Amino acid sequence: MDHVLRGLREQRPLVQCITNSVVTNFTANVLLSAGASPAMSDVPGEAGPFAEIADALLVNLGTPTSEQRDAAREAVRADVPWVLDPVGVGALTLRTELAFELLRRRPGVIRGNASEILVLARAGSGARGVDAQDSSDSALDAARRLAGETGSVVAVSGETDYVTDGERTLRIEGGSELLTRVTGAGCSLGALMAACLAVAPALEAAAAASAAYAVASERAERQSRGPGSFAVALLDEIAALRPEDLSGRVAEEGRR
Template identity: 60%
Template sequence: MNAAVPFPPSPGEALRLLRARTPLVQCITNSVVTGFTANVLLALGATPAMVDIPGESSIFAAIADGVLVNLGTPTPGQSAAALEVPAATRRWVLDPVAVGVLPVRTALASQLLAARPAIVRGNASEILALAGMGEGGRGVDAIDTPEAALAAAAAIARRCGAVVAVSGPVDLITDGTEVVRVSGGDALLTRVTGGGCSLGATMAAFLGVCAALPAAIAASVVHSAAAEHAAARADGPGSFAVAFLDALAALEPAALDQPGRLARLALDAPAEMLR
């Protein structure tokens, strides 16, 4: 098992480390996106393993470099496997898909949140619902903006000691002390099944080489940059999905650290600066 780097690396440095170390990523994820998620991890330079059987999940989580727990299709078996993860590792990501709207996954998400994941990743409506400040979105789609979920994200981060990543046109990432915004990307990523779910897996991969905050930032930057490159050569969602995988594999680490993609502020900054 790879040891995490104690000093937070930049997104480009994190990608170099990931490709050098090939982190092993366990995915307990929904049945709709398993293939795409595995291909995203392979293109990035990580190794996916879809180990989601009770009795095996905790064993594998103990040797994995990062774990994704995605609640997109929480069957009884997957739910039991997910609940085994926190006892085996702290390097795991919770993706609370469609919480607030549906009761079974909402209760499961609350239970898993109390087990203190390293990262929570969701859209704005999911994060609001998880914090008890909203009722969820329209199925898996958000009806709120990331900025509207900032207070909810900060509250979850402070309560659970997690980094919270809110996906949207501009991703918002907070550890409860500061907020980082990641700009860029392309709307075509929202028209491919698994765009958001695979982002959670990428965050789990980066947990194998760095701490939670730089892991979430690096993953968001990687997906944003790859989406831009893919959109430039795609004719629509189908060709975009293939181009996105190619773009992940072709990303140059130095390009991720160019100025302008990240904005970083303390959460106690004046309100007008936080917008």
């Protein structure tokens, strides 16, 4: 997966983010630290045209205002590789209906926690708020099925991350528990996947982004005193990552 990070640093893709208002700043900083160029363009009338010039797109449903919903619908019509992050689906009707609508536009990657993926695979009822109530292992079969049905790569985040296209499944172990205590950490992973999607095929892009997050978060935890210092250290460690740091972090689960 080292070639994905190398390509990201060389090409510096322009990543359009239609994301939730809680995480905008942190998401932009993660992309800058990784070597990408973020653009938080989520205004109807601009989102569609901007997506035409972007290298990749993130659609995150964390705060689906009416303007963001319209912007997302515009942007996904563009010929641009994109990531759907279905934050909080199942718990709330509006965003759940929007997620299923956007699925018909065939995202390159669907990234979510186990509970969110189970909802999209019609195998679960969702989580309490944005926190997963299910393990990534319990959602793996549903993720494979969802990938087969949609043609998208599905990335399940958790104690172990899984990335699958329905046939191949990649496993990424590790990462810091402190990621769950920083607002925007998961949402920013979706943005990093979009950046990687601009330079690599979807399965490799999602796995490389997960591996980069695992390595950087482990290193950040070792030098932090808690969530605040960890968030700053995470940005530093993402910026300091070398392509070879990802070697050996992705394992093949096998083909179905």
